[in-house]
Amino acid sequence: MKQALPEPPAAGPCYLPLSEGDIGRIHEAVLTVLETVGFADAIPSCIEALTGAGAVLAEDGRIRFPRSLVRDTISRAARNITLHGQDPRHDLHLDGNHVHFGTAGVAVNLVDAAQRIWRETRLQDIYDAARLVEGLDNIHFFQRPMVARDIADPLELDFNTLYACVTGTTKHVGTSFTVRENVKPALEMLHMIAGGEEKFRARPFVSSSSCFVVSPMKFAEDACGVMEECVRGGLPILVLSVGQAGITAPADLAGAVVQTVAEVLAGLVYVNALKPGHPAIFAAWPFASDPHTGAMAGGSPQQALLGAACAQMARFYDLPSSTVAGMTDAGLPDSQSGYEKGITDMLAALSGAHLVYEAAGMHGSLLGFCLESLIIDNDMLGHCLQSRVGMAAGDEQLSASLIARTCLGGPGHYLDSGKGQSGSEPGLERWQFREREQNGLSDIVSHAAAEKKRLLAERFPRHITRGMDDRLRARFGDLIRLPRGAMGG
Incomplete structure (x- = not known):
């Protein structure tokens, strides 16, 4: 069974192509575009909903969004x-x-x-x-x-x-x-x-x-x-x-x-x-x-x-x-x-x-x-x-005492330390060449093709019971086009 991944670190995202100044300028441009350009081709129910909320239907037929409306919506959104x-x-x-x-x-x-x-x-x-x-x-x-x-x-x-x-x-x-x-x-x-x-x-x-x-x-x-x-x-x-x-x-x-x-x-x-x-x-x-x-x-x-x-x-x-x-x-x-x-x-x-x-x-x-x-x-x-x-770096993970025991009179390696590298099981792309060769699979695509064939022959979900599917098919008649035989019988 694969190990569950730990929760992500509190630091949050780290690929941030925009500076804080960039974000502010983009936000200001967004508000300007919504307020001065707005949207064309609103259907009647859209016009009714938006104008009821505070948007403006202008003489040119475009719906425009006051800054206060946009800010208020953002603050109240789910x-x-x-x-x-x-x-x-x-x-x-x-x-x-x-x-x-x-x-x-x-x-x-x-x-x-x-x-x-x-x-x-x-x-x-x-x-x-x-x-x-x-x-x-x-x-x-x-x-x-x-x-x-x-x-x-x-x-x-x-x-x-x-x-x-x-x-x-x-x-x-x-x-x-x-x-x-x-x-x-x-x-x-x-x-x-x-x-x-x-x-x-x-x-x-x-x-x-x-x-x-x-x-x-x-x-x-x-x-x-x-x-x-x-x-x-x-x-x-x-x-x-x-x-x-x-x-x-x-x-x-x-x-x-x-x-x-x-x-x-x-x-x-x-x-x-x-x-x-x-x-x-x-x-x-x-x-x-x-x-x-x-x-x-x-x-x-x-x-x-x-x-x-x-x-x-x-x-x-x-x-x-x-x-x-x-x-x-x-x-x-x-x-x-x-x-x-x-x-x-x-x-x-x-x-x-x-x-x-x-x-x-x-x-x-x-x-x-x-x-x-x-x-x-x-x-x-x-x-x-x-x-x-990321990685944990507490006292145990820093391993200072383990390094000392291993190097000062110990075996000089960590094979018997009882601790392997943390992480999930090897995936397809991490299989070494020898493992593929032993399994008669020359590359990752051939391995994936064999796995696909196996899974599609075996995996037919049954979370929707046969009885419920019978009721769905009775209610919706010929509308359901997926044959039951294609779903494993």
Whole structure:
């Protein structure tokens, strides 16, 4: 059994790309942008909520946010949020220096690492990813990382994506919806699983990623409707902005941070106007661009800088926060994938963000997702978490008396001291060459492929009983598209 990692040191984050002066200037620019530029394309219910809270609908049709409204919202916003799992062991506490890694994304291709090919993603792939994550200790939550390309209807897509996630893992699940109307049947399913609406509201084990904004500085009509419905339904909200530097956000990294933070704070005002104190997570996720092609550069140092800077801003506001990392530009789990994921995930862990999305399995700048990489990346994330904890340096750990005994008349080595190095069990990437050779596995990818095959043949979660699944299938009829045979019978 793996050792539990100790609590992180009180010192907190140590990768801080912004100085205190930078943070102050960014904050001032954010307030100025919200007050003077504001947002276009608000739907009527959004206008009603925001103007009722103190925002201003100007003659040009844009909603503008007085500084006092933004400051007041920040001061009253929910803190110390818990994202629940179906199993309480997987509850995520968004406070202090806790860091949690998880998946996310809208990949449209599955990367088969063993065969070195890409193919379109299917609903079964989402379920398979969820049940792999269920047993991977360093991936703490599961948000659908792929789009089920074998489902065309938006209602069926939203419903089945959520069904595949919550039946595949007991960890906290993140989801999203295409339109407002798709939220109601999903909530009904969640209430049935939880044992009633009241029980679900007490421990909501699903959150909604609400990308309510079309950058730069416009409301997204359908997404706003979804967010309003999710707030009413009691789902924690990931208040999300995903502008891309040089395309839908300023090319200068600081400018991209200003716009993204402004967009997220506008969303925070929106959520709190709908329901004061509703659990909302600061999700400023600006993406970097390749200057030569304009394509997203998910594995770049610029991406790491953007994510860490936004995490700093969230800590400045003392808000529960998330960032993104691990989004390698490599198409396969190779050396490029390893160094891009390892560096960006490590820096995200050191930045102080409570949640790191897209941290495992992603390839091709979010276009591809790989099940073998889930297994490899789980061990890499364990390395990040272990490294982040630091080391104890009390009297016992300093070992002065042990050094004296060993060197002054002792054996001259520490092999018999009874103390091995602290830490968790070796992961895949830490296997020495001889161990792989003895097991007939030439490299880490072949080992991960064999482990994936074994786990998918054995691991069929049963936290949702056959009887409950019968009731779900009776209630929702042909809406459920995942065959029972694909779930182990």
